[in-house]
Amino acid sequence: MKAAIRANLVQGVNLTPQLLQSIRLLQLNSLQLEQELRQTLERNPLLEQEEPGDDAKASGDADSATLEAAAWDELPEPSFLSGGGIAGGDGDDATLRIAGQASSDPRVRLLEQLALQWNQRDLEMAAWWLDHCDDRGYLEHSVAELLALGAQAFPQWVDDLEVVRQRLLHGDCPGVAAVDAGECLRAQLALHTDCGLRTLAMRILGEQLPLLAAHDDAALAAALDEDIEHVRAAVALILTLRAHPIEILPEPDTAVVPDVVAWHAGGAWRVALNQRTAPRVRIAAHCERALAGNAGSHGGNASSHAVLRGLLDEARWLVRGLAMRNDTLLRTAQVLIERQRAFLDRGEEAIVPLTLNEVAEAIGMHESTVSRIVNGKYIQTPRGTFELKRLFAVRLEGAEVAGSAVRAMVKRLIESEPAAAPLADDVIAGLLARQGVRVARRTVAKYRDQLSIGPARARQRLPGRAMAG
Incomplete structure (x- = not known):
């Protein structure tokens, strides 16, 4: 065997500590950011909270942040939020190791759970199916339409698309990716242990859904030629199931503090960060000067000087990352408000189709950046306070409306x-x-x-x- 040397050119992303911290700050919601800054201020004596009105240094940080934004724009995007497959093939996406709070979207949490058991190929197809589900877990189009669309996205795996949907339908979240309520309820019933009641309940869902909706037990019993008490027991079993694959429960005890505020003034829509949720920190000027003056000292103070130098670097990274986060959030919100002016003026019927990619192009960043910055962030408008994600809308197939x-x-x-x-x-x-x-x-x-x-x-x-x- 002849030995040979071969050079391979591989493109990758070097996740420096500064970049990791910037990404982490980008993902934090307002409450998490407040807690993060409080802990950092207690730990690092070189940092201090900036008083309102002192904007000069923050402006400089924001300008620098714009120049460095491309550093994280090259990262692979989260597949579910961007509407594509999971990038990277079998390679390890280092951003998945970044610590952060679980997503507020149950479909994203389901994908994270499946990632522990499913292979990469099936996970990509599962993400694709979930991309085409609404907020309650139902498919947004018929299976035939989606299979035709999926054949373009996965030409090599088209025969396995429906298999993956069935795995989702009968998996850890039974009923998800169902076509309608009947299929969702049947998937949940399939897990029930009482075979007698389950069989009758399946017949009701498959043959007599209108009578079930009308709550006419007598007509159900006659149509199925079953004892009315047996029918009532089967109906009671059906009523224990979830009405939707994914239940979105309100959280009345949780106060929502908006990250961004939008209002109409002077004939135009204006956007600003909520200063309460966008705190600023800075490096204490006297500490930085003292360290600069002692830069040449050595000897017994060398170790303590190294510790302080590390704290100074940490402080600089935090100030820069915070400025990058706030700048990205504001610019993203400005584009969203600009594109959805009609929705703010006239209501839900006027919302227009808008994708992550369109917003990313408008602000000159990657879809992954937009995905991270809108996740868990809220905007206050005259129409109410809601998540920034609500301003994105999927185009109806074959139409120009959302x-x-x-x-x-x-x-x-x-x-x-x-x-x-x-x-x-x-x-x-x-x-x-x-x-x-x-x-x-x-x-x-x-x-x-x-x-x-x-x-x-x-x-x-x-x-x-x-x-x-």
Whole structure:
């Protein structure tokens, strides 16, 4: 065997301590950042909190931050939030080792859990399926449409796409990636141990969903040729299941402090960081001067001088990273508000499709940076306080409008319908088409289900009932 020397050129990202700290600061929400700074101020005597009004040094830090932003823009993006596959193949993404709080998105947490058990290929396809689920875990389009789309994203694995969806559907979060409520409930029922009741409940969900929605146990028993008590027991079992694959529960005891504030003044929308959640720190000037004056001293004080020098470097990295975080957050919020002015002026129906990539291009950064900076951050507007992520919207397939805007239109049409003559799904689709929004009847039904609104016949039976929205 002949020995040979071969040179390989490999492109990678060198995660320096400064870069790791900058990324970590970028991901922190307001409460985490406040705690982080408090602990750092107690540990590092060279740092002090900056008083309001002293903006000169902070401005210089922000300018330097802009020049260094490209350092983290080269990092691989989080696949789920960016809408693509997991980058890097089998390589180790060093950013995954960065400590940080768990995501507030249950779909992201599910991916993190699956990463411990699934191989890289299946994990990429799982991320793709979850990308095409709404906030409650249902698929946003039919399986046939998504499989056709998936064939373009994974041409070499197209035969395994549905297999991965079934694994998600019957996995650790049963019902996720379901087409509708029936498939979601059947996936949960499959895990139940009472085979007798489970079989009858499966029949009800598969054959008599309208009678189940009408709460007509007698009609169910007659249609299934079963004893009414047995039917009631099966219905009771169904009612113990989750109505949606992912339940989004309110947190009434948690006060939300906005990171960004937006308001309308002088005919334009303006954006500013909430100073309460954007504290500033600086290096104590006398300490820095003292260290600079003793730079040439050696001997017995050498070890203590080295410790202080390390603290000074740590302080400089923190000040710089904090300025980078605040600058990136403000610029991202400015683009979001600029692109979604119509939503702020007129409401949910006016929200336009907007992706991470579009915002990233506008601020000259990578999608991964935008993903990190919007995660867990809130904005206060005249329309309420909500997560920055709400200002992103997925384009409805084959249309120029956002899916969330169409859902709001469906809600408005149903709320304004005559009580004695509720609108059927195909009628609503026709009314939307007159407004230039062409959607299929099944799309209307999907959005109606997401709004927890029953079909036309159910609304006609209870004309005075307030519908959940």
